[in-house]
Amino acid sequence: MFNDEKYVIDFSPREDEVILADGSSIKTLGTGTIHLDLPHSYLKIRNCLLSPQLSVNLLSMATFIQANHTVQKSTSPKSFEVIGPNHKVVMEGSLESGNFVVTQNKTTAFTVDSTSQTLMRLHQASGHPSYEYFKRMYPNRQIPHLNFSTCNTSKMTKTPFKGTFPTSHRKLEFLHLDLCGPISPASASGSKYFLRIMDGYSHFVWIFFLANKSECNSLIKKLILKLERQSNCHVSNIVSDNGTEFKNSELTTFCQQKGISHLTSAPYTPEQNPFAKSGNRTTVNKSRCLLKDSGLGLSYWAEAANTAVYLENLTPNKSINFQTPYFKWFERHPSLKNLHPFGCEATSLILPSPSKFNQKGELGIFIGYGEGHRTYRILNLETDNLYLPLINPDVETRNTELPTEENVTQARNTSADEESEIPIHNIPIESTTLEENLTNQPALPNHKGYIWTNEPIDNSKEIIGDVGNPRNILATSRRPKHSANFSELTLLDPKNYKQAINSAESKNWEEAISQELQNMTKHSVWSP
Missing domain, CATH: 2.40.70 (Cathepsin D, subunit A; domain 1)
Known part of the structure; x- marks a missing residue:
């Protein structure tokens, strides 16, 4: 009671x-x-x-x-x-x-940002894990049992797999393989299948995308050689079904040379390889949730599946005593600070640095995590090109609703029009001094705007993901957006040089003007 x-x-x-x-x-x-x-x-x-x-x-x-x-x-x-x-x-x-x-664990009180909306966004960023796994991912949060409609509609199933398999006692003792496909439509890169490989000890998962079944053999052989070098362990068994992509002379010869036993399940008996079949179902369900929330088209299923597997490896697993596959494989705890909802809007810094008046950032859509060291996968809205900026302060996700196919198309069509509407002003360069030019300039329109202030930016912080509403789901010491680099102009702001030097903020105006003049001299703005 x-x-x-x-x-x-x-x-x-x-x-x-x-x-x-x-x-x-x-x-x-x-x-x-x-x-x-x-x-x-x-x-x-x-x-x-x-x-x-x-x-x-x-x-x-x-x-x-x-x-x-x-x-x-x-x-x-x-x-x-x-x-x-x-x-x-x-x-x-x-x-x-x-x-x-x-004796019971100490419970943590609800934090200020633990609203239903914030938890929903956090659940999206974590790849829609089950309630039990979600609580294990964030043990310091008190999470009520919420009803996630995306999970209800995307994870419906008839009956779970009830097969059993011998327990693995070390890394690479069993590698479970399964191929899923053909999938229609093909991915943006032309893939129609994905190959999912799971280590039976750590439950760590690797995923590969294929245009044809014939690519399986080379991918399996390369991964086995790579994992054996990285872990200093030997692959003892690979487990698969009887499909010709696995049951062929090339893979059989490779296993014989390496001393690997190839275990296959009986036809139409997926219960004999439960890790592979139920694992595929988990990946497909997560991918379906990510695509539904993001509003991206089905051609991005490969990006969603890649993100789903990345998040599976960070999610506590009941089969390994609620440890994460990442911890079991790498023997260190993963960081969850860089997680963001699949399909959210993202802005990244253009490198190498463009010329002075070119745009310094690009607007795109976050579609997952790269294979390299700490990288994101960003889709450029204007060019449809995929690029991988580093995970650092040069990439920032925005606190907006996830894009839909409709507003993504609209953004692409209007970006050129918006650029053409920027007014161009001819600035005459006379023999008068710069101070006189500033004094004689007409008053600016009486609208609220922003001016650049000499306020240092700390680039040593980790990336901040504005993916929650009304607050970030990630702990951050970053100041609010308007106070980070800008100061608001009000209706009482001076409209010319004379008003500026006679105002209460005259010292600040003089420092700002002096700094701007130094910048102009440094960059030879007025040189012929």
Whole structure:
């Protein structure tokens, strides 16, 4: 029995009355399922009663005993342990006033930005993991059980795979292979298949995109040689179905030379290779979610699948005790600071630096993560070219809605028109001084605008992803956009040089003018 609705999911309202041991009665509002995050386990208890009248939450030890659990005294004084059927500790606690008090993890209060909208954006950036995996990815956040419509419509299935496979005890003991396709339409690069390879020990996944099945052999051989060099481990077994892309003389000869056993499943029996088949389903489901949220066309399925696999490797996995495949393979924890929603708008710095009056940045769409060291995959809206800027302050995602196919097309068609509408002013260069020119210039239109100020920018920070609303989902010390590099002009701002030097901010204006003159001299602006 629990006293707070925040513990209960799948709640079914039904008022009832419960008689307590002292003869008194309390009202219950309904039943539901409880999720308890304990130091030694993660419990899911069904048919629990909700009663706000309780001062403490109650667990029935008799129920645990009936479920083949054992209650025993632990090594510490006045403490106990509940041991599960697998002989592992399920929960522990202390004996206080004749009652068993269960030790529970400290809960973290909701942060200011933990609104439903922010959690939805964070869920999108994480690749739509399940609720249980989502909580494991962000253990320091208190995440309620939200209903994600994208997951409901994109992950519907008949029945899960129930096959089993021997446990792997080291890296590369088993490599599970599966080919998915042909997929229509072909990807933007012409691929019709993807080859998914998973390490049975770490559950780390590699994905490759193919135009033809015949490319499988060379990709498998190259990956095996690469992984053996990187991990100093030997591939013992590869597991696949009986498809001709795997069952052929070229791959058989390679396995014989390397001493690798090739295990194949029986025809029409995917349960014998559950990791590959269920893994393919996970990748396709994630990709479908990413495409649906982004509004990009189906021709970008390869980019979505590549991003889905990248996020799978960062997501805690139940099969490996809720560790991440990344941690199991690289033996270090991954960073989640650079995650952004697939398909969001992104701006990157043009390198090498363009000439003085050319645009310094390009607008594009974020479509995943590159294979190189810390790179993004950005699609240029104007040229449809794909480029890979480094993950640094030179790339920034914007806090806007994800683009759709309609507004992407509109952006491409209007960019040239907007550029042609920029007014061109002829600036006469007379013998008069620059100060006189500034004094005699006509007053600027009385609109709010911005001026550049000499405020330093810290480029040592990691990339900031403005992908949440109303706040960033990533912790950042960056100042708000307007205060980072700009100062607002108001209606009282001086309109000419004379007003500027006589205003209350005259010192700042003089410094700004002096700095601008130095810049002009440095870049030889007025030289013939």
